[in-house]
Amino acid sequence: MFRNYLKTAWRSLIKNKLQTTINLLGLTVGTVCCLSILAYVNAQFGYDTHHENASDLYRVRTKNKSIKNNSIDSDFGTASPPIAFALKEDFPEVSEVCRIVYFGEGNEQLLRVSDSNEGYYEPRGYVADSTFFRLFKYPLLEGNGNEALKAPNSMVLSSVLAQKLFGTERALNKTLVLGAGEQQMNITVTGVFQEGVHKTHLNPNYILSMTSPGIGAYVRSVQNFATQNFVHSYLKLVPGADAMAMEKKLPDFLQARGSSDLAAAGFDKTLLLQPVKDIHLYSKGIEMQIDVVSNIEYLYALLLLAAIIQLVACINFVNLSTARAGKRAKEIGVRKTVGAEKGSLIKQFLGESVLLSLIAVVICIPITIALLPFMNALTEGNLVFSDVLNFRILMLLFVVGMVTGLLAGFYPALILSAIKPVKVLKGIIDVKSGNGNFRKALVVFQFIVSITLVTAVIIVTQQLKYAQTKDMGFDKENLLAVRLGTQDARDKYDAIQSQMTSISGVSQVAGTNTYPSGLIMRDMGMHLPGMDDTNQTGVFYNGITENYFNTTGTKLLAGRALRANDSSQVIVNQATLDEFNIKLEDALASTLVQTYEGESSTYEIVGVAENYHFATLKSAIDPILLYNDTSPDWVVLKTETKDFRTLLANLEDTWKSINPSTPFVYTFIDKEVEKLFAEEKRLGQISLVFTLLAILISCLGLFGLVSYVAEQKKKEIGIRKVLGASINSVVQLLTKDFLKLVGIAFLIGSPIAYYFMQRWLEGFTYKIEIEFWVFVLAGGFALVVTLLTVGFQSIKSAIANPVKSLRTE
Known part of the structure; x- marks a missing residue:
């Protein structure tokens, strides 16, 4: 019986090539979107589940709250530094801890092989306690994880970095040089781990022992439990x-x-x-992440979008199948006459839709x-073909195909199986079902989706353009x-500055x-003179040299450079003045005080700069203090040339000479x-x-519904034409109802789009x-798309020979 249904379904699909092609195209496009989103979303799950006893691993988060206004200032x-090991001392449920300091972007350390002069600024450098490999599972190709980070000046490399530095040779016990000048130190390679085996938010390129000089020594020396919240701290609880x-x-x-x-900090x-397994998906709003994280809300939104697009494809199938119902009326009439039951016909039509859906899946x-x-x-992802051919994804895709086929075929199956054989055999083909409100509702839903998505695109584009063109407070170009x-190099700043100033451009x-x-x-806590030093305000600070404002184009509102x-x-x-309620005219006679661990430092304000952005537009401009630093980290150059190739070559020659x-x-x-x-x-x-x-799929759905309407009004159009109706009047007859549907969708879709986009903003x-x-623009776009799609089929029906449609009367 199943084989017979399959054979019948296949023959029907082959017989109706145009309908099959359009249905297949819509379902395929929808399923490609669905599969792409499923593969991407699935790839975002499963982070940090490979560690031994992963459910017992936690990260310590910090929320700082201002005493001044009792509000959360930051969520890190x-x-x-001292918190992790203090927790181990005070809580018996903590079995092990590990601290990690991350050399973030822009702070990469210079690394080279000891017998080579060629160094690299290697990204993703970590400084970690010797317990790192007791908490986190990384397959070691060389060395012993329990001992690798115990000794000072020891380092574990990723397999990729080891190959880059040493080729096919073993890296174990080789010597590297970290840094340069007086602060450089010799490092011994004590291990190599396999990189990229598991999904994790910890992706080190190399790991330096916390017992080493420099930042490791600094972390070990800090005993303040309030400030210096820059250490990633992890706990492993007892089972x-x-x-x-x-x-x-x-x-x-x-x-x-x-x-x-x-x-003292104020x-x-x-x-x-925070469970380590939750870090990748549930870290929205948490600052100072050690790696790029995802957002579970964003993933849910993508899944909803996939479901909507797949539903739009189902709607197309429904509209096209009902539009072509009259073509199959005689077939159904004959089948019912020879004994076919309604249930068997429903199975047949569902079989056709499921078969077509599974073909689209393949x-x-x-x-x-x-x-x-x-x-x-x-998406800035790193999907590979194995993410698509994942067994779970393929099984889920098969279920999506089955459900899509059943949803798309259920309503047409009911309509087709309800055709009366007596009427059909008398030449009366009636495939009407109610007043058509269901099909109209489906098309309104498609219009709502289109209008909402078009509105979202316009608003996101507007916000991006606003951000890109907004005055940042400096000359970025x-x-x-x-x-x-x-x-x-920092100690040689004066020589570098002098040499680069003389370069053309x-x-x-x-x-x-x-x-x-x-x-x-x-940042640091500051207060006004004479005020309570326990009620401080956080102020960011940045070192600059003279001529900084002339170079960047940031304007001074008062005072001097x-x-x-x-x-x-x-x-x-200006934000600093606002925070401390200092008037601009009083700023140059004002001072700010920093009090830390009982010691105070006073700073004299000699200039006020306009507000400039040093973060995204999602954040308000914070107070910032700029101080004189003769040993900066970066050289900023204002250029006046279009020949950047020559300029960069000259700058590099100057750099190499120093x-x-x-x-x-x-x-x-x-x-x-x-x-x-x-x-x-x-986004x-x-x-x-x-x-x-979605618009492409919706156009196919419109084509299906207008085909249905034209099929129902074929004889009416023929009579009108015989009586002298013009092509224009016939086109209006077929399109006016669709314009009403666009209007309804506009009234429903606009507030929906406003709600979601307002929340995003x-x-x-x-x-x-x-x-x-x-x-209005989104609704107008939907209207134009409707007129183009419906107009094509309407004109085709209007110019058809009326004799053909009236021949059976």
């Missing part, structure tokens, strides 16, 4: 320990260990325990694999930043610790600014792609206002 995925119960004890722990530190803080797999490079570029990187040169648009992580001999003189931005063993590393500031809006740009591209696909401090014309 890090903690103060069966209740993490939630322990978390409730952390406020008392913090008060017992650090009440005086918190009072803020309160809360410690939280076709979509190689198409999706071929589109993986495009998907990776669109003509700035180039060169990294000094090592202390040896360079108009201004200055130094800074963080270039414009770079993320500033350093910094000078080479300034020590306690500083420049603040720092022959340090790599020449540079970045264009406008490119760095673009990174601030990378998430919005990616805009994803929205545009899926909007176009709430994440930005600096944002556009949603204007009414956006919805």
Whole structure:
């Protein structure tokens, strides 16, 4: 029986080639979207589940709360240096801890083989306690994980870095040099681990022992429980320990260990325990991540989008099948006359839809694999063909295909199986079902989807354009930043500045610790003179050299620029004045005080700079203090040339003449600014792609419904034409109902789009206002697409020979 149904279904699909092709195209496009999203979303799950006793691993989070206004100022995925080991001492449920310091982007350390002068700024450098491999599972190719990070100046390399540095030779016990100049130190390779075996938020390129000099020694020396929240701290609980119960004890722990530190810092803080397995998906709003994380809400939104697009494809199938019902009326009449039951006919028609859906599933797999490079570029993912051919994904895809086929075929099956054989055999073909409200509702749903997605694309594009064109407070177009990187190079800043100033195409040169648009992580608590030093305000700070403002184009609202001999003189931005309620005209007579561990430092304000952005537009501009630094981390150059190839070559020659063993590393500031809006740009591209696909599928659905209407009104059109009706009047007859559907969809879709896009914009401090014309434009776009799609079929019906449609009357 099943074989017979399959054979009948196949013959029917082959017989109706146009309908089959359109249905197959819609289902294939929808299923490709669905499979792509499923593969991407599935790849975001399963992070950090491979570690031994992974459910017992937790990260210590820190929420700092201002005593001044009792609000959460920050939410970090890090903690103060002494907290991890203090937790192990005070809580028997903690079996092991590990601290990690991450050399973030822009702070990479210079690394080279001891007998080579060629160094590299290697990314993803970690400094970690010797317990690292007791908490986290990484297959070691060389060395012993339990011993590898115990000795000072020891380092474990990733397999990729080991091959880069030593080729096919064994790296174990080889010597490397970290840093340069007086601060360089010799490092012994004590292990090599296999990189990229498992999905994890910890992706080190190399791991330096915490017992080493430099940052490791600094971390070990800090005993303050309030400040210096830059250390990624991890705990491993004993099996069966209740993490939630322990978390409730952390406020008392913090008060017992650090009440005086918190009072001196002027803020309160809360410690939280976050499961390591949750870090990749549930870290929205948490700052100072050690690696790029995903967002579970974003993934749910993608899954919803996949379901909507697949549903739109199902709607097409319904409309096309009901539109062509009259073509199969005689077949059904004959089958019923010879004894076919309604149930068997329903099974047959469901079989056709399921078969077509499964064919679409088979076709979509190689198409999706071929589109993986495009998907990776669109989402900045790293999907490979094994993510698509994953057994769980394929089984889920099969279920999607079955459900799609059943949903798409159920309503047409009911309509077709209900045809009366007596009427059909008398020549009366009636395939009407109610008043057609169900099919109209389906098309309205498609219009709502299209209008909502088009609105989203317009608003995301507007916000991105606003962000890109907004005055950042500095001249991003003509700035180039060169990294000094090592202390040896920083000490030679004056020589570098002097030599680069004389290069053709360079108009201004200055130094800074963080270039414009770079993320500033350093801050300190400050207060006004005579005020309570336990009620401090966080102020970011950045070192600059004289001529900095002339170079970057940031304007001074009052006062003067910094000078080479300034020590306690500083420049603040307007946001600092606002925070401390200082009037601009009083700023140059004001001072700020920093009190830390009982010692106070006073800073004289000699200048006020306009507010400039040093973070994304999602954040308000924070107070910042700029001080004189004669040994900066970056050289910023203002350029006046279009021949950047020659300019960069001259800069590199100058650099090599002063720092022959340090790599020449540079970045264009406008490119760095673009990174601030990378998430919005990616969202805009994803929205545009899926909007176009949804509209394409919806057009097929419109074609199906107008075909149905034309089929129902075939004889009416013929009579009208015989009586002298024009082509224009016939086109109006077929299109007016669809214009009403667009209007209904506009009224429903616009508030839906407004609600969701307004919520999205709430994440930005600096944002556009949603204007009414956006919805009019989206509705107009839907109207134009409808007229083009419906108009084609309407004109085709209007110019048809009326004799053919009236021949049976």
